[in-house]
Amino acid sequence: MTTELSIFESPVKPEWIDYNGHMNDACYVVVFATALNNFIDQIGMDAAFRTRHQVSLYTLQSAVHYLQEVKEGEPLKIFAQLLEHDSKKLRLVLTMRHADTGVDLALMETLLLHMDMSIKRASAFLPATREQLEHLHARQASQPWPAQAGRGIALRRPA
């Protein structure tokens, strides 16, 4: 079984292109956000589940690495890798890849916090969600982390 988890597929839309003739940097994040919503559905926390259990996921921090330009019409795929999680947080990398060439175009790393929306406070994952995360973690345990994971911004890369 593959360790890859596919969460998004689309060609680059004309409205994502900016004055440089390539996909706009903010649009990468909009596309990653759509993919992230698909991921949240895939781990069982879809809208019906969130409403029924009064839970949600809040983003605490995210980081985007822009690797390659991409132009209108080029086919995108996004894959999710669960790096780690604890009782109420999960840390994820989404990789955007060119669907034909397989070249990595961008990565978004993100840190999400599970919320009890009835009291608007952080809370432990529900057992159903925890099971899904543990299952995914086991499935992806052999997948190496991308080099960009955890990396902050600096003017020069450390040697």
Next chain:
Amino acid sequence: MTTELSIFESPVKPEWIDYNGHMNDACYVVVFATALNNFIDQIGMDAAFRTRHQVSLYTLQSAVHYLQEVKEGEPLKIFAQLLEHDSKKLRLVLTMRHADTGVDLALMETLLLHMDMSIKRASAFLPATREQLEHLHARQASQPWPAQAGRGIALRRPA
């Protein structure tokens, strides 16, 4: 003279609100991108300048820290701080603040690369741009860097 550089002002628009009833995480980035374009104009690299000199700025990496929720209609201001730059890169923090309470809502740190668009390669800032950056850097030299500058994502903050 204040060291603050104001680059954006708007109330939170209804279309920025998501299913959690607060501003959507991707919309923060869209708003920061608009503010960043205003910053680029303010350092003299507006559309006319870019066309005339065949230059542009590409985003290499960005990081967003979500600090506080914000709801429809609340007034936002964004300020830019130039952390550092070299001959062809600049590193910037944009701080989103509640315009009434002064509370910090979010930060975006970003690393930009100056491009010669005639050959699509990284190139040194033009003298006019370098002067603007040096002027701004001198003006903000006494301003401390935010605690989040350079910080990567981790499941737990270092003690």
